[in-house]
Amino acid sequence: MSIFTEAQAKAILDKVIALSQADECTASLSGSMAGNIRFARNNVSTSGIVENVQLGVSVAFGKRVGTATTNEFDDASLERVVRRAEDLARLAPENPEFMPAIGKQTYAPTSTFSAATAAITPEFRAQVAADSILPCRGNGLVAAGFLEDSQGFTAIANSKGNFGYQTSTSADYTCTVRTEDERGSGWVGRNVTDISTFNAGRNVDIAIRKARDSADVRALEPGKYTVILEPHAAAGLISFMMNFFDARSADEGRSFLSKRGGGNKVGEQVFDPRVNIVCDPAHPEVPVLPWDGDGLPRTAMPVIQDGKVANLAYSRYWANRQGVPERAMPGNLIMSGGTKSTADLVRETERGVLVTRTWYIRMVDPQTVLLTGLTRDGTFYIENGQVRYPIKNFRFNESPVIMLNNIDELGRPIRVSGDESRFAMMIPPMRLRDFTFTSLSDAV
Numbered sequence: 001m002s003i004f005t006e007a008q009a010k011a012i013l014d015k016v017i018a019l020s021q022a023d024e025c026t027a028s029l030s031g032s033m034a035g036n037i038r039f040a041r042n043n044v045s046t047s048g049i050v051e052n053v054q055l056g057v058s059v060a061f062g063k064r065v066g067t068a069t070t071n072e073f074d075d076a077s078l079e080r081v082v083r084r085a086e087d088l089a090r091l092a093p094e095n096p097e098f099m100p101a102i103g104k105q106t107y108a109p110t111s112t113f114s115a116a117t118a119a120i121t122p123e124f125r126a127q128v129a130a131d132s133i134l135p136c137r138g139n140g141l142v143a144a145g146f147l148e149d150s151q152g153f154t155a156i157a158n159s160k161g162n163f164g165y166q167t168s169t170s171a172d173y174t175c176t177v178r179t180e181d182e183r184g185s186g187w188v189g190r191n192v193t194d195i196s197t198f199n200a201g202r203n204v205d206i207a208i209r210k211a212r213d214s215a216d217v218r219a220l221e222p223g224k225y226t227v228i229l230e231p232h233a234a235a236g237l238i239s240f241m242m243n244f245f246d247a248r249s250a251d252e253g254r255s256f257l258s259k260r261g262g263g264n265k266v267g268e269q270v271f272d273p274r275v276n277i278v279c280d281p282a283h284p285e286v287p288v289l290p291w292d293g294d295g296l297p298r299t300a301m302p303v304i305q306d307g308k309v310a311n312l313a314y315s316r317y318w319a320n321r322q323g324v325p326e327r328a329m330p331g332n333l334i335m336s337g338g339t340k341s342t343a344d345l346v347r348e349t350e351r352g353v354l355v356t357r358t359w360y361i362r363m364v365d366p367q368t369v370l371l372t373g374l375t376r377d378g379t380f381y382i383e384n385g386q387v388r389y390p391i392k393n394f395r396f397n398e399s400p401v402i403m404l405n406n407i408d409e410l411g412r413p414i415r416v417s418g419d420e421s422r423f424a425m426m427i428p429p430m431r432l433r434d435f436t437f438t439s440l441s442d443a444v
Contacts (some may be wrong), residue, residue: 002031002051002152007166009155012055012073019082022089024058024101025159026295029055032143032152037125040144042137044129046124054390057085063098064089078423097317102295102326104161110287114194117169118151124195125149131200132175136277141211141217142390143204145175156295156381162270165290166400171195171224172417176377177207178444179215184390185444186210187377189232189417191424193287210356210378213391219440220381222394226352226384228345235416238427241400242277242333243269245303248311256369256401257309264312267274271404278302279330286424288331296328303333315363337410337428345411345431347385352431354380354387358396372401373381373442394443406433 023231031053038046058067059082063404070081100412117151128147136143149171157163176190186207192198229237244250250257250264257265281288282296285406290298301309311327319326346354361373375393382388411429 002033002053003167004029004031004153004155006155008362009153009165010157010163012078013155013157013163015075015078015441016055016082017157017257018059019079020057020059020086022061022086022204024060025082026058026101027055027157029053032150034148034150034152035120035122035125036146036148037122037129038146039133040094040130042133042143044126044133046304049122055081057081059085059089060098060100061086061089063094063096064092065095066092067100078285097138099294099316099320101158101160102213102316105164105291105295105297107164107166107290107297108282109166110282110290111284112166112168112193112289113151114169114196115196117149117171120149120171120195128173128200135201135204135208136177138153140180141208141287142178142180143175143207144178145158145173147171147173154289156291157266158295162295164295165287165317167300168289169193170196171198173198173200173203174417175204175207177204177211179211181215182444183217184211184213184215184274185377186212186214189248191415191417195196213380213387214378214444215306217390217392218262218381220353220391222437222439223432224436226349226431226433228342228349228352228354228429228431229358230342230354230356231414231430232416233355233358234430235425235427236373237371237400237403238335238363239333239423239425240361240363240371242303242423244366244369245309245312247314247324248318251318251322254366255257256367257312264309266309266312269308270401273307274355274407274408274410275304275307275404277304278334278336278338280334281331283332283334283426286334286426288424292331296326298331301327301330303330332424332426334426335413335428335431339414340409340411340429342411342429345409345429346382346387348409349385349431350380350423351384352382353391353394353435353437354382364397368399369401370397372438372444376443392440395439395441397438398436403432403435406435407431408433
């Protein structure tokens with residue numbers, strides 16, 4: 001059994017805490033049951049179910065810390081894992097950034113669980129594959145994709161009386177459709193908590209349309225263009241930038257948010273006033289666990305407000321050193337926008353480039369967050385409010401900081417698939433001025 005009830009999880013964690021002879025003990029117990037189906041070349045290639053449960057125990061003698069894990073839960077195994085962690089702690093050097101375990105916390109449950117997703121069957125997964133493959137088979141198109149669904153639980157406890165328990169579900173779907181001659185390619189990705197909001201046929205139609213429309217490309221000269229980034233295309237760049245919203249790297253001069261002469265740029269205008277990003281664990285469309293990796297309760301908090309840096313992430317150690325209150329690391333990021341779809345933004349664009357996906361993004365300069373990457377799976381030229389023809393893919397060199405100062409308009413935010421970021425994200429499509437394409441790419 002990989003899904004423990006709250007009572008079962010608490011009984012195991014209570015035993016672990018009671019067994020420890022260290023100054024303090026923290027334990028986490030998590031389990032999941034994940035199903036998947038993979039298809040390629042219009043045929044199912046693999047499918048399966050993976051179950052796993054793991055207990056992690058961390059103990060401290062003073063500032064010496066030891067950690068051990070196990071997936072066996074009888075009394076003898078629980079004692080062994082605690083003793084192993086204690087033995088390692090006694091051998092470890094002191095951690096100069098050690099922070100003691102947190103005290104008892106209160107967690108507000110979030111809606112991370114869906115009964116419909118937990119009830120997914122192999123037959124359902126097979127139907128998703130069929131709904132993706134059949135529209136392509138016999139029509140000059142080739143589908144390849146992956147569906148993974150999971151249900152799980154997470155429980156935490158420590159020797160200071162803290163305890164938390166939460167169940168969750170998720171489903172990730174991606175599909176790439178290519179023309180048989182491999183001249184056209186389209187992609188679609190979805191990430192949901194509740195599978196009842198997902199329709200494979202409707203989604204694969206998006207990839208089919210992009211694949212058909214992206215064949216017979218023309219070359220466009222590299223340069224600066226007005227671009228429309230679909231939400232998945234924008235997410236790859238913005239998620240990179242959000243990794244720098246860390247107070248320590250900013251305070252130590254290692255970030256674009258470092259202030260000359262010391263300190264950080266909290267409160268300063270860094271972006272267009274229309275840029276607003278918040279984290280909110282209880283957001284109905286992107287709910288996340290109500291605590292972070294340290295067990296601190298997550299709360300709604302602005303990250304960027306009206307273009308100004310509102311808050312940075314603090315590790316417990318850095319918060320203590322800087323004399324600021326401890327607060328949880330965010331688990332999601334929600335960027336505000338307008339009400340228009342990508343198609344609406346296209347209709348209002350005189351000339352520009354539509355980018356449906358970005359990939360292979362790498363850092364060029366951390367101080368400016370200058371990134372390089374490529375477009376793929378359908379890049380198109382827009383003229384007089386219409387997509388006129390597909391164009392060759394570009395390599396771009398662009399900073400999301402500059403990008404978010406060159407906003408023409410933001411559209412309606414959507415939840416983007418989980419592979420784009422360590423955060424759950426909602427991102428709007430966006431029309432931007434002067435986006436920099438540096439060279440052409442022959443890849444489809």
